[in-house]
Amino acid sequence: MMNYTLCPKCGKETEKLYDNVCKDCFFENIRLAELPLVLHAKTCTKCGARFNRGKWVNAGNAEDTVIRNVENALSVHDLAENIEIYVEPRELSPYMYRVRVEVDATVKDEPVHQELNTEVRIVREACDMCSRISGGYFEGIVQIRATNRVPTGDEKKRCIDIANDVVHRMQKKGDRLAFITDSLDLKDGADLYIGSNNSGRHICRAIIVEMGGSFSESPTLFGQKDGKDIYRITFSMRLPEFMSGDFIHFKDKVIQIKSSGKRTIGIDLSTGSRFIATADEMKGATHTASMADAVMTVLVAVEDNAIMVLDPYTYETVTIKKPVSFAAQAGSEIPVIKTEYGLFALSGEHALENLR
Ligand SMILES: [Zn+2]
Ligand SMILES: [Zn+2]
DSSP states (O other): OOOOEEOTTTOOEESSOBTTBOHHHHHHTOOOEEOOSEEEEEEETTTOOEEETTEEEOOOOHHHHHHHHHHHHOEEOTTEEEEEEEEEEEEEETTEEEEEEEEEEEETTEEEEEEEEEEEEEEEEOOHHHHHHHTTOOSEEEEEEETTBOOOHHHHHHHHHHHHHHHHHHHHTTOTTOOEEEEEEETTEEEEEESOHHHHHHHHHHHHHHHOOEEEEEEEEEEEETTEEEEEEEEEEEEOSOOTTEEEEETTEEEEEEEESSSEEEEETTTOOEEEEOTGGGTTOEEEEEGGGOEEEEEEEEOSSEEEEEOTTTOOEEEEEOOTTOOOOTTSEEEEEEETTEEEEOOHHHHHHHHO
């Protein structure tokens, strides 16, 4: 024999009570989910970022933006369990979506289903990043210079490319303040105005990995905000003094620089041995010639440890040390470099390539 009670609300006989009323009366008052009829999804016209839960984030496509906005605006009843949400956006125009939502869940172990509709309007605005960039905002300056010389146009361009790569990578990881507001080409280098000091540090480190050099930071008081001092940081990036193609005089040796990164690598022209040193270790080195000064001259004779060449300027025959792995035949032309420390034969294909 079943045990029935009467629903206090409608008076029907019922086997089970839900919050003191019958099943029909209980579910009559339950709205499984609610959704506003119109939603506004803010999107940046310039970079495509979207405004989500109080902040700007890098966007996926427009449909993702619509779906996320609907999901954020959807409120599901507290008693619902095992919730499943299905969102189907339909594009009416690029700035207007009609969205159908189906929600399935269980409430007090009973399956409940609800269908809702909303309209999502795309509102175009400038995001935090784009409005800062267009307003000329910056937090720090990266000053690109070189030690005891002026950076070449190629070096400046390469530094700016590296800086752009760094900020793009940081932006992709979600750092929306990693941007370059402005870059100035100056006689003695380049200045980059940057959105965050953190990006300035990353830019300098990336330049050093590829091109060598060092950097230092100096903060200057810029103003106050909410009672706190605001500093702008100047990052002094110094490219190394010597580059590939330079010939330097250092500790009585003439060295041909092959590459300049964290360490400078070169060839000691009098012994043919490899040269490796950090910028600190190279204090006192001086520039003595450039690859542009190298010329071809006639190889007169080859001996065991020496070769005889024509001095390209005096046309006298001079005997100089034979480079390591020297293969040229007497009578042919070889590249040489004349410095105030003497005449040196250049070996290796690298030297020849640079001459042609
Ligand atoms: Zn009832
Ligand atoms: Zn933007």
